[in-house]
Amino acid sequence: MAKKIAIGIDIGGTGIKGALVDVKNGEMIGDRVRVETPEGGSTDDIIATVKALIKKLPAAPADTPIGICFPAVVQHGVTKSAANISKKWIGFDADKAFTKALNREVHLVNDADAAGLAEMRFGAGRAERGLVIMTTLGTGIGTALFFDQKLIPNAELGHIEIDGVDYESMAAFSAKEREDLSWQQWAERLQKYYSTLQRLFSPDMIIVGGGVSKQHEEFLPLLDIDCEIVPAEMRNNAGILGAARLAFRLANKD
Ligand code: BGC
DSSP states (O other), X not given: OOOOEEEEEEEOSSEEEEEEEETTTTEEXXXXXXXXXXXXXOHHHHHHHHHHHHHTXXXXXXXXXXXXXXXXXXXXXXXXXXXXXXXXXXXXXXXXXXXXXXXXXXXXXEHHHHHHHHHHHHSTTTTOOSEEEEEEESSSEEEEEEETTEEEXXXXXXXXXXXXXXXXXXXXXXXXXXXXXXXXXXXXXXXXXXXXXXXXHOOSEEEXXXXXXXXXXXHGGGOOOSSEEEEOSSGGGHHHHHHHHHHHHHHHTO
């Protein structure tokens, strides 16, 4: 039987990463390719960069579906917000523009939703029932909500206001770096953030992802949250894997 494959692309503020993915077992085929995000992050420049990146991936049939995850609300293929990216993406029909430029079916999805889909299928949330909140700690805070494995798209819980501020600006990993916070100081902010999520949603599990999750031993033990809180397992490739899997599912009604 032919392999179930799709291309996954993860567009971020500093880098764009992509890989050919075996969507059945959630593994990358060949190496992951990373290029710098073009300065200014305009729609045209990013589309051109993604097109060039795809040419560097291992050869795949011309109709291989492409899934792209993006750091914004993505509703029915239209990018609707731009917290840490160029405002030109607001109201942009990205599915249509990428499909036209790449000449095949392309689906965009919010980056945290994609990472969550990968964790629920292949990682920390596999087989987990009930309410799971996926969070990614990076430049911003991405979140994805799942109930009985089903995604409720575009939860923007990174922007919950606590103490009168959009708390992403306090608790994202970028805040730790910008303010040179110790693990303990950062954990105090994470405690406030995650206990707010816990109080508002009563989740059964919280998954903590983003690049910094590989250092989870430095900060997760410092947190006291009234539900299971676990590190992501797919780490930095979760977005690529989740976007590829979603694109395959949509293309094949799988
Ligand atoms: C955006 C989200 C995104 C998250 C992580 C937030 O600022 O509003 O859409 O998922 O950053 O990139």
